[in-house]
Amino acid sequence: MEQDIQHYISQLNDAQRAPTIHKDGALMVIAGAGSGKTRVLTYRIAYLMSQGVDAFNILALTFTNKAAREMKERIARIVGGSEAKNLWMGTFHSIFAKILRFEADKLGYPSNFTIYDTQDSERLIRSIIKEMQLDKDIYKYKQVRSRISSFKNSLITVRAYFNNPELVEADAMAKRPRMGEIYKEYVDRCFKAGAMDFDDLLLRTNELLNRFPDVLAKYQDRFRYILVDEYQDTNHSQYLIVKALADRFQNICVVGDDSQSIYAFRGANINNILNFQQDYDNVAMYRLEQNYRSTKNIVEAANSVIEHNKTRLDKVVWTANEAGPKIKVNRSVTDGEEGRFVASSIFETKMREQVNNGDFAILYRTNAQSRAMEDALRKRDIPYRIYGGLSFYQRKEIKDVLAYLRLVVNPKDEESLKRVINYPARGIGQTTIDKLVVAAKHYGRSMFEVMENISKIDLKINSGTKTKLENFVTMIRSFQIMNEGANAFELTAHITKKTGLVQELKKDGTPEGVARIENIEELLNGIKDFVEGQKEVADATGALAEFLEDVALATDMDNDKGDPDRVALMTIHLAKGLEFPYVYIVGMEEDLFPSGMSMNTRSELEEERRLFYVALTRAEKQAYLTYTQSRYRWGKLVDAEPSRFIEEIDDAYLDYITPVESYRFKPLIDNDIFGEVDKSKLRLQKPKSGRPPVIGNPTPEQIRKLRKIKPESSQSSPASGSLLDENLKPGTLVEHSRFGRGEILRLEGVGGDKKAEIKFQVGGIKKLLLRFAKLEIVKS
Numbered sequence: 001m002e003q004d005i006q007h008y009i010s011q012l013n014d015a016q017r018a019p020t021i022h023k024d025g026a027l028m029v030i031a032g033a034g035s036g037k038t039r040v041l042t043y044r045i046a047y048l049m050s051q052g053v054d055a056f057n058i059l060a061l062t063f064t065n066k067a068a069r070e071m072k073e074r075i076a077r078i079v080g081g082s083e084a085k086n087l088w089m090g091t092f093h094s095i096f097a098k099i100l101r102f103e104a105d106k107l108g109y110p111s112n113f114t115i116y117d118t119q120d121s122e123r124l125i126r127s128i129i130k131e132m133q134l135d136k137d138i139y140k141y142k143q144v145r146s147r148i149s150s151f152k153n154s155l156i157t158v159r160a161y162f163n164n165p166e167l168v169e170a171d172a173m174a175k176r177p178r179m180g181e182i183y184k185e186y187v188d189r190c191f192k193a194g195a196m197d198f199d200d201l202l203l204r205t206n207e208l209l210n211r212f213p214d215v216l217a218k219y220q221d222r223f224r225y226i227l228v229d230e231y232q233d234t235n236h237s238q239y240l241i242v243k244a245l246a247d248r249f250q251n252i253c254v255v256g257d258d259s260q261s262i263y264a265f266r267g268a269n270i271n272n273i274l275n276f277q278q279d280y281d282n283v284a285m286y287r288l289e290q291n292y293r294s295t296k297n298i299v300e301a302a303n304s305v306i307e308h309n310k311t312r313l314d315k316v317v318w319t320a321n322e323a324g325p326k327i328k329v330n331r332s333v334t335d336g337e338e339g340r341f342v343a344s345s346i347f348e349t350k351m352r353e354q355v356n357n358g359d360f361a362i363l364y365r366t367n368a369q370s371r372a373m374e375d376a377l378r379k380r381d382i383p384y385r386i387y388g389g390l391s392f393y394q395r396k397e398i399k400d401v402l403a404y405l406r407l408v409v410n411p412k413d414e415e416s417l418k419r420v421i422n423y424p425a426r427g428i429g430q431t432t433i434d435k436l437v438v439a440a441k442h443y444g445r446s447m448f449e450v451m452e453n454i455s456k457i458d459l460k461i462n463s464g465t466k467t468k469l470e471n472f473v474t475m476i477r478s479f480q481i482m483n484e485g486a487n488a489f490e491l492t493a494h495i496t497k498k499t500g501l502v503q504e505l506k507k508d509g510t511p512e513g514v515a516r517i518e519n520i521e522e523l524l525n526g527i528k529d530f531v532e533g534q535k536e537v538a539d540a541t542g543a544l545a546e547f548l549e550d551v552a553l554a555t556d557m558d559n560d561k562g563d564p565d566r567v568a569l570m571t572i573h574l575a576k577g578l579e580f581p582y583v584y585i586v587g588m589e590e591d592l593f594p595s596g597m598s599m600n601t602r603s604e605l606e607e608e609r610r611l612f613y614v615a616l617t618r619a620e621k622q623a624y625l626t627y628t629q630s631r632y633r634w635g636k637l638v639d640a641e642p643s644r645f646i647e648e649i650d651d652a653y654l655d656y657i658t659p660v661e662s663y664r665f666k667p668l669i670d671n672d673i674f675g676e677v678d679k680s681k682l683r684l685q686k687p688k689s690g691r692p693p694v695i696g697n698p699t700p701e702q703i704r705k706l707r708k709i710k711p712e713s714s715q716s717s718p719a720s721g722s723l724l725d726e727n728l729k730p731g732t733l734v735e736h737s738r739f740g741r742g743e744i745l746r747l748e749g750v751g752g753d754k755k756a757e758i759k760f761q762v763g764g765i766k767k768l769l770l771r772f773a774k775l776e777i778v779k780s
């Protein structure tokens, strides 16, 4: 192992090596994007293990579970898989959920507590607002939830809230004087349901470590080495947990970049970085300056943007990589056209460079922008995956099945119970459910417990309905008994049948219904996988609980099921820490990016700019910025102006392409990419300085017309059917400009779609579209 680790350490530059092999104590690495912070963290863990540190004593906190998995795999390659298994590595939420499971009883929770996701929390808050008969236009449930979330992340308990006149007054001023009551009711209901929401996972961990010194001591002793990636985005609650755990040994290593702090709106506190030196003794500070990810043009363009921020630490980022192409800026008339531009550009690049779908990312400021992109990608048959929209586990039918499973594990779970008590319909109406809610509140018990005792209490429920409630209880009980014997897969399969869920969807008969059944099958596959991976675990009950925990904590980034080769679509927030060869940043318009809602103060605008910095620095080879001249916003077509961030990039790094006209009538594919460009027709426009020119904004009428015009299909190209490909046949030896010599194995398709499968001497078999491939015949 010692040799292996030396080999890996030698792959680092001097600046990276120093923090990697730093001896004990507190250290911080502050450095710009792509400079190897995450790599240092990974190698440092491997290094510590090679020096005899037990994997059990290392805790690494990452931004997504996916990042944790990748790190683990990497470390496994260096130090060997069996050791790496013992590392505690994951997001704050997943790690502390595990700890809370062990310690739940101390806080009065069952160890099988349910984790409420954002939707569960929202449903509960909505129902509380309704029960309290408040005006739902004033008490907007999303706003109420995010306010409660911010209390929790600042460790403001219900009692602390009522003791803080400023907070109480602020809510009164905002015409929501009963916020405190909602908060209290919400907390009580979650507790009674044996449920923690995402914020509780941090809040309760803090409570645990504060109230129980012996528990704190146990975990301090366990986690002798603590490492945190993306430290700039930790919130107060997370900060306190790390500080408490690291207090004894002070072996804490954090890496981050203040220029990439993009979660202030969710309570992330940049001061955590700025104050690190005061928080620990003898902090060693390291800086990395060399970017390995991106071309010079991208690195320097990103530097030129972030310089506009006043509050930032001075940092140098440079790269030895090649200059690369300039950043391409594209304007279109409508968002539909913007989507088509992106889709054809991806298509062309794939053909020209023979790269994969997975090499492309489309990044946007808001989720709603994905639709135009999706439409265009679908039309071109380019597979894509959306991160962050409705993830698999948030689909209705999946949540229905999961709700049954959650009830089996924790029958007190109120949100799950409400979800399925009458789904599929079994004649238990809303009035009955309301009565159960009221009774549960009255007796201080869960709804399920009320149902178990329904024959003993008088709720003015008729005997027919009572029987239905009892039957439901019996059914859930029977699942619980089965859960003790059968495995989670068998149980779930049984539940989907027994409850009538699948039957219900079959009855539906629509394509959507069929898709839903397929999704349930996919869920069963997932559970099967999970069970297979858990074979050595004897306790089947535990397996189901653990599966549900995994699901509850699966971030959108973790949904990597299915064909992995897809274009990635996501918000910029989700793209943090990732990298892609080709990145399209779309919707580069004022009021959209920077967001119109984040331009009230300088600090908000600076956060938007940091967000743009994050977006741009995801690109390895080529970045595109696109904007449209008009866009539907809130149902109205409005004029859009190019984003100020385009203007802030030094002109030397930009390449303005495609004026509206040339794109509309002559798809880009024919002129720009394949070298046969007639520049005069393209009318390349580049402003001398300042904003890109807005040429004659079209009237709404013109735009409506334009929306109907489909760009001429770029599939029909005059190049097809040329003399060259008539001479091609299996066995012909050809030469390709990039792949070199190869032999044609097969030909397929006709006209513009004609493809050749070619076996290249280097690089293996590739399928090329003849219309694009520049082939020369060596021997026919």
Ligand SMILES: Nc1ncnc2c1ncn2[C@@H]1O[C@H](COP(=O)(O)OP(=O)(O)OP(=O)(O)O)[C@@H](O)[C@H]1O
Pocket (backbone or CB within 6 Å): 011, 012, 013, 016, 031, 032, 033, 034, 035, 036, 037, 038, 039, 040, 257, 260, 291, 292, 293, 576, 577, 578, 579, 617
């Ligand atoms: N010394 C090195 N030699 C070669 N490649 C490197 C080196 N250091 C880092 N890289 C590569 O550069 C890329 C960026 O590294 P990494 O993701 O660790 O940077 P980062 O600082 O964490 O970026 P971000 O700020 O975006 O999170 C990765 O592909 C990584 O493998």
Ligand SMILES: [Mg+2]
Pocket (backbone or CB within 6 Å): 037, 038, 039, 577
């Ligand atoms: Mg990183």
